[in-house]
């Protein structure tokens with residue numbers, strides 16, 4: 001491995017969307033129901049200050065299930081960007097999986113598969129081995145591990161507490177929210 005090839009690569013904080021960036025709402029597809037989650041603005045400020053990209057990777061099986069059209073995803077993301085812009089922040093890129101195995105067959109992008117993270121790494125020149133994943137479900141944590149992230153954090157926002165009730169020992173670092181998780185990562189705490 002030559003250090004030249006690695007040096008210019010960027011690092012990313014991969015973020016699950018529902019329950020991490022915005023408050024969890026079942027099959028969220030309405031901009032008016034889109035509300036920022038605790039710690040996300042502080043997280044994004046820290047992520048960008050540290051020179052990381054903030055990349056959302058979200059399973060949106062509601063599309064495959066016919067709960068909402070794929071075009072609604074962009075509307076929610078526009079709303080999120082507007083809410084974040086009001087706080088001087090933004091998400092650098094969004095990736096979503098609109099599939100569900102029972103409706104559209106297996107795909108490589110639905111978390112815990114690493115497809116979205118790998119695609120982002122390719123398109124945005126990200127060094128995954130120096131990057132991290134933050135999510136509120138085990139499928140998020142596993143996607144980060146499957147992609148080869150340096151660390152994958154489970155947060156207590158969104159479904160986090162429910163996830164921990166089912167898996168008291170999730171085998172990954174646990175933190176209160178996206179901000180505390182990112183700071184734990186920066187401090188090398190696991």
Ligand SMILES: [Mg+2]
Nearest residue numbers: 016018019136
């Ligand atoms: Mg989630």
Ligand SMILES: [Zn+2]
Nearest residue numbers: 097107109110
């Ligand atoms: Zn998919």
